[in-house]
Amino acid sequence: MSVLRILRATLCSALLLSPLWPAMAATRAPVVPGPPPGYEARADVATFIKDLVQRHPELDEEVVATTLSEARYQAQVAKFIMPAASPAAKNWKVYRSRFLDTLRVREGVNFWRDNEAWLRQAEERWGVPARVIVAIIGVETIYGRQTGGFRAVDALATLAFDFPRGRSDRSGFFRDELEALFALASRDRINPLSLKGSYAGALGMPQFMPSTWLKFAIDFDGDGRTDLQRSTPDVIGSVANYLAGHGWVKGMATHYDVLPPTTDADREALLVPDILPSFTAAELAQRGALLSPAGQQHAGKLALVELRNGVEAPSFVAGTDNFWVITRYNWSAYYAMAVIDLSESLAALKTVADNR
Structure with missing residues (x-):
């Protein structure tokens, strides 16, 4: 054995026998964290x-x-x-693409066909179209896949x-x-x-907050319990009940096509209330907004809704009270339009599937 190896072995033996070794070892030993504390002692x-x-x-x-x-x-x-930390610029086209993907559309049609009887009952009872109920569940959790x-x-x-x-x-x-x-x-x-x-x-397939569950969740299948985790009928009925409870108007459109005013002052004045319907069709026209023929006949209040498209020109729609109701689920015009566009795509594809 070389002299260097003998010196190293002697030094290691001395350290192991030293009363300082336990303290040195403890200092170098990895610290294993215990479980995080509970909330009982506060x-x-x-x-x-x-x-x-x-x-x-x-x-x-x-x-x-x-x-x-x-x-x-x-x-x-x-x-x-x-x-x-660095929020991206709002972009309706990008946002929309996240929720009108192949999986949601395919599974949405399947969900609708599998639960058609329950959806029909919900629409008859609360006046909320089946396509809107299906679209909300799809946007929220992809029909229970992401809860x-x-x-x-x-x-x-x-x-x-x-x-x-x-x-x-x-x-x-x-x-x-x-x-x-x-x-x-x-x-x-x-x-x-x-x-x-x-x-x-x-929580659950419709992503209700607990207070929403308490107020709007229902036992739609009549089995004696309200289950938003596994009972598809309860989920369908609860979503319809929620929208109806926030003022859904049967037969009313969600929005109309509109061209915004050309002047900045008029456009900004109409955008002040944001997504809250605040103007009649005549008042929008007075400010220079050009509504579609159907929008011009709308009897209730409307909101000029702006959907930004990044660096491109924004899109605009005239939102009705039913548009506002969808935003009670998520306070966002982008969310409401994603639900609406998905619902229309699902309705069109289901019609094709039913006619095969």
Whole structure:
């Protein structure tokens, strides 16, 4: 053995026998993180629980506390709720292409044909066209394929008690939704820890927030429970009930073609209310907007809706009250137009499929 090897072996032996070795080894040993803490030991959570059970005497305080002790902070939830660091310019054509893809269109036609009887019943009861119901479910989750993988109690607790800094604080909204989660779990006999959804706490095939589930979800198939995870009839009926509850008008168009005013002042004046119908057809005309013949005959209020196309010229439609109702599902004109365009594509393709 060379002299160098002998010196190295002697040094290693000395270190192993030294009383300093355990401390040195501990310093260098990898740190294995334990499980993230629950929410049971915090004063703000304890206050939330007490207020919750006072408002909902059907809930057991110990059960709620135990459930929240199982909740875990989710860093990904906090990340996803933040706005993009460099948001892209709004582009209707790009947005539309995301939701009128081959998979959604194909599966939408299949979903419609498989559930035609339920869709017909929903349309008769609430006046909401089958094509709109099918399109919303397609846009939201591709007919149950993408319902989200976060435990709802984790996502909502994270946003209720640890809402990230750097954007407008919405922790109050998410505390209300966490409360609604416990209320619906109790009412519908569901283990709240079993519910999974989006990073924002939206649940099931239609992506209802818990408060929306409580208010609008229904047992449409009559099996004694409301199931938005697996019961397609319940999902169909609940979406129709939601739209009707927000004012859907049977037989009314969602929008009309329109050319905007040529002057900046008139165009900006009509865009101020955004997507809220605020002008009669005559008032739009007075400002220089040119409506389609059908739009000119519309009896209710209309909104001039702008859809930007990046660096290209924007698109415009005149939205009706039913356009506004679709935006109650997601406060976005782009979302509403994606639903509408998908619904029209599905209706046309289903007609072709039925006539084969």
